Amino acid sequence: MPLSIIATIVAHPEHREAVGTALRDMLAPTRVEPGCQQYDLHVDQADPLCWVMIERWADAAExxxxxxxxxxxxLQSAIxxxxAGIDIQRLDLIA
Known part of the structure; x- marks a missing residue:
């Protein structure tokens, strides 16, 4: 069953660029992984310290x-x- 992930990472102000670079470095290798249907990085318009990764995976095993x-x-080592905070939401795709 397809599932989506919304990962929100809030950087400490002095580490904003380092966190952003580490997250951008995830894009290319992840997008070619089996089962990866979407892997997009966003930044909050109201809070540039807040990075949001929106992901879709074919199934839980992938x-x-x-x-x-x-x-x-x-990535884990780099950040x-x-x-300041990391929140991961695992969502079942309904429609």
């Missing part, structure tokens, strides 16, 4: 593989201590 990918490990 998402799980993504979560254990080398580029996900690099460690640089984010």
């Amino acid at each position: 998402l799980e593989a993504h979560l254990h990918s080398p580029h996900m490990a690099r 460690a201590g640089k984010a």
